Amino acid sequence: MRWVAGSWHSRRRVIRPSLDAFRGHTYPNYDLDFGLxxxxxxxDRFHATVEASDAPPAARRTALFDVACASGL
Incomplete structure (x- = not known):
């Protein structure tokens, strides 16, 4: 993970994993940690909408994880 301390970006996103980090390690519940x-x-609204949807649990987890990954890059 990259920590961007003191920059403008660090105020927007604190967790900034590289794609290599995700490819090399598993991070269960990353979407929850990222959201916090x-x-x-x-x-938060996206999370609530996804959780309230009728999509299967695996699809909901995938959607939340994908958005968290895209937001953190």
Whole structure:
């Protein structure tokens, strides 16, 4: 993971894993940890919408993880 301390980006996103980090390691519940740190109302609303959907649990987890990964890059 890259920590971007003191920069403008660090105020927007604290967790910034590289794609190599995701390819080389598993990070269960990354989307939940990312959401707690991000403190982003739109991301919170997205989480609530996905969780309330009728999609299968695996599809919901995938959607949340994908958005968290895209937001952190």
């Amino acid at each position: 740190v991000a403190k982003d109302p739109l991301l």
